[in-house]
Amino acid sequence: MPRLAANLSMMFHEWPFLERFKAAKEAGFTAVEYLFPYEHPAEAMGAALQDNDLTQALFNLPPGDWAAGERGLATQPARRDEFRTGVATALRYAAATGVKRLHVMSGHGASDDKAARAAYADALRFACDQAGPAGIEILIEPINGRDMPGYFMNDFDLAVDLITELGLPNLKLQFDIYHRQIIRGDVLTGLKTLLPLIAHVQIASVPARAEPGSGELDDIRVLQELDALGYTGFVGCEYRPAAGTLAGLAWREKL
Ligand SMILES: O=C(O)C(=O)[C@@H](O)CO
Numbered sequence: 105m106p107r108l109a110a111n112l113s114m115m116f117h118e119w120p121f122l123e124r125f126k127a128a129k130e131a132g133f134t135a136v137e138y139l140f141p142y143e144h145p146a147e148a149m150g151a152a153l154q155d156n157d158l159t160q161a162l163f164n165l166p167p168g169d170w171a172a173g174e175r176g177l178a179t180q181p182a183r184r185d186e187f188r189t190g191v192a193t194a195l196r197y198a199a200a201t202g203v204k205r206l207h208v209m210s211g212h213g214a215s216d217d218k219a220a221r222a223a224y225a226d227a228l229r230f231a232c233d234q235a236g237p238a239g240i241e242i243l244i245e246p247i248n249g250r251d252m253p254g255y256f257m258n259d260f261d262l263a264v265d266l267i268t269e270l271g272l273p274n275l276k277l278q279f280d281i282y283h284r285q286i287i288r289g290d291v292l293t294g295l296k297t298l299l300p301l302i303a304h305v306q307i308a309s310v311p312a313r314a315e316p317g318s319g320e321l322d323d324i325r326v327l328q329e330l331d332a333l334g335y336t337g338f339v340g341c342e343y344r345p346a347a348g349t350l351a352g353l354a355w356r357e358k359l
């Protein structure tokens with residue numbers, strides 16, 4: 105049985121953000137993830153976890169101006185200082201929450217833009233160097249171009265090339281099954297061959313990004329195979345419930 109983490113940015117929208125922790129615990133989750141904690145004091149995020157005996161599986165570095173469409177700063181050479189400040193901020197929240205995985209969103213950029221790639225590599229080196237002493241892994245996640253047009257990290261080969269090229273012990277892959285199916289398919293082989301690089305998995309149905317098992321893939325079988333491969337990390341439930349969070353949780357019983 106995979107260790108499921110409720111994604112509080114997508115699930116439990118029936119509750120205000122800080123109340124989603126209790127709701128997730130009462131619904132049987134032992135871990136949570138979300139996009140960003142930065143609208144709340146770090147101490148409040150730590151307390152929400154402790155009060156509900158929950159583990160923080162993952163969150164993202166500050167992405168720049170999300171409301172204005174920014175999706176990370178790492179590929180932007182002119183934003184290097186801001187990116188580095190974001191690393192310090194994320195590590196402060198990591199200390200308060202105990203999280204051991206931080207996702208660095210790449211930002212936009214063409215895949216053949218050498219300056220963007222160099223800035224991204226520099227940003228990842230910096231983040232890994234800063235996070236390493238706290239035992240924190242830095243993750244990169246291929247995201248499909250339909251959901252995020254123009255996003256730089258949009259391909260699994262690109263992620264593997266970067267991880268291999270940089271050779272940083274705490275630089276890992278965030279394998280989102282939803283994105284994998286859209287970008288490339290071949291999900292089971294991807295999980296098997298990339299397993300040594302994978303530090304976090306996420307799941308949602310394709311194409312609706314709703315409850316696992318409600319789309320074109322047999323998500324239950326995929327999660328069973330992931331278990332059989334020996335994956336012991338978290339699986340983030342990064343989906344939008346089709347008709348209410350609690351009403352849609354029955355898929356977990358098939359695992
Ligand atoms: O979109 C996803 O998939 C994620 O995992 C987010 O962290 C990035 O938007």
Ligand SMILES: [Mg+2]
Binds near residue numbers: 245280306342
């Ligand atoms: Mg994801």
